[in-house]
Amino acid sequence: MTTPQHLEDIFTPDEDAVLQLRGVRVHRGGRDIVADVDWTVRAGERWVVMGPNGAGKSTLLQIAAARLHPTAGDVAILDEVLGAVDVFELRPRIGLSSAQLAAQVPRAELVQDAVVTAAYGVTGTWRESYETQDRMRALGLVSAWGLSRLAHRPFGSLSDGERKRVLIARALMTDPELLLLDEPAAGLDLAGREELVRQLTELAEDEAAPATVLVTHHVEEVPPGFTHALLLREGGVVAAGPVAEVLTDEHLSTAFGLALTVTSTDGRYSAVGA
Numbered sequence: 001m002t003t004p005q006h007l008e009d010i011f012t013p014d015e016d017a018v019l020q021l022r023g024v025r026v027h028r029g030g031r032d033i034v035a036d037v038d039w040t041v042r043a044g045e046r047w048v049v050m051g052p053n054g055a056g057k058s059t060l061l062q063i064a065a066a067r068l069h070p071t072a073g074d075v076a077i078l079d080e081v082l083g084a085v086d087v088f089e090l091r092p093r094i095g096l097s098s099a100q101l102a103a104q105v106p107r108a109e110l111v112q113d114a115v116v117t118a119a120y121g122v123t124g125t126w127r128e129s130y131e132t133q134d135r136m137r138a139l140g141l142v143s144a145w146g147l148s149r150l151a152h153r154p155f156g157s158l159s160d161g162e163r164k165r166v167l168i169a170r171a172l173m174t175d176p177e178l179l180l181l182d183e184p185a186a187g188l189d190l191a192g193r194e195e196l197v198r199q200l201t202e203l204a205e206d207e208a209a210p211a212t213v214l215v216t217h218h219v220e221e222v223p224p225g226f227t228h229a230l231l232l233r234e235g236g237v238v239a240a241g242p243v244a245e246v247l248t249d250e251h252l253s254t255a256f257g258l259a260l261t262v263t264s265t266d267g268r269y270s271a272v273g274a
């Protein structure tokens with residue numbers, strides 16, 4: 001029996017895939033800013049996405065967050081195929097932290113409210129009434145991310161590092177099945193970065209934590225316990241797979257267009273010009 005054409009065309013993701021992209025292309029400003037990307041994130045995996053400025057990392061994350069539809073190709077997120085799902089039902093299942101989102105949080109919003117509003121998929125409290133259970137979960141996350149003493153401070157009064165932690169707590173508010181963190185360590189000082197790497201390492205080691213994708217520019221920010229890496233350059237994939245196989249001199253040099261020497265000690269990476 002032959003399968004009707006319209007059924008053959010339906011994208012069926014792998015059974016254990018949390019996120020799957022097949023032949024994904026994004027065309028903007030007369031060029032492909034993401035070009036023919038195949039990528040699968042499976043349950044339990046922790047991925048870092050790296051590449052130089054303009055490589056397409058944030059664009060890819062926007063697709064993974066069901067906030068951008070590609071020009072071509074197939075995308076499955078949490079068993080739902082983009083284009084055949086109500087994204088407003090899908091988005092609460094995905095935790096997202098990004099600079100774009102930070103810019104949407106009102107400066108006067110209290111830290112505990114900036115976290116709890118994720119339960120309604122909004123960035124500022126208005127007339128919603130939050131259940132005690134939501135309030136308790138928000139306070140638990142605020143505490144887990146070392147923010148208890150800041151719970152009643154306006155979001156706009158926080159340091160960069162504190163804001164980044166609020167956004168991660170917020171991203172976890174809906175108990176997401178997929179967690180996407182776009183450059184959470186950008187702009188942090190050395191102590192702030194190390195504290196964040198420590199907390200992300202704990203998250204990576206927590207078996208109950210969702211599949212996670214972390215976008216970063218620096219190998220120094222890769223938390224031990226992250227299992228896989230995707231390297232991008234000019235919208236295309238340079239390498240993808242287990243961290244130790246991807247974060248090599250050869251692949252990083254190709255991705256960044258510069259001869260680099262990579263070292264790793266106790267799961268922490270560093271890279272310098274060769």
Ligand SMILES: Nc1ncnc2c1ncn2[C@@H]1O[C@H](COP(=O)(O)OP(=O)(O)OP(=O)(O)O)[C@@H](O)[C@H]1O
Pocket residue numbers: 028029033051052053054055056057058059060217
């Ligand atoms: N609407 C658009 N029109 C034209 N070009 C765009 C548009 N949106 C993004 N781009 C370009 O696509 C490329 C990829 O952007 P993207 O933000 O995904 O890169 P990135 O890897 O996250 O970069 P960075 O590390 O600097 O944050 C960039 O060159 C950007 O200028």
